[in-house]
Amino acid sequence: MALTMDMDAKKAELLLRAALLDDASNVEERFAALSAEINVDDDGDAWIALDMDLWPEDKEAREAEAIAKMLWLEIDWSMTSGTFPFAWPGIGAHTDKTTAYFKMVLEAYGRQSPDKGTK
Secondary structure, eight states: OOOOOOOOHHHHHHHHHHHHHHHOOSHHHHHHHHHOEEEEOTTSEEEEEEETTTSOTTOOOHHHHHHHHHTTOEEEEEEEOOOOSSSOTTGGGGOSOHHHHHHHHHHHTTSOOOOOSOO
16 A cells, blocks of 8 residues: 655645744744745745844854755745734744743743733
């Protein structure tokens, strides 16, 4: 019995996102990988838009490029300006641990408890 991969755009997008996570070296870059706009079409083209406040403009995404090459995709990279999830962009570049990052966020917000949307 032969196994088939059944590669489609959704699977390619998932692989590219996972590779971006591999390329990320800190919390902010992981946020960028998780929130990146990734589109793959049937013609072998891919578009990846990363938030410039989260992903350094000059940072290469070698793992994502390697996955694209294996999938025979050509990536068109772009930068967007999104809304940073917290008020202090830049502090996530100082740690690779999400817990340490969020502790810094809580300290910056004066030890507020997280608002869970309940009043």
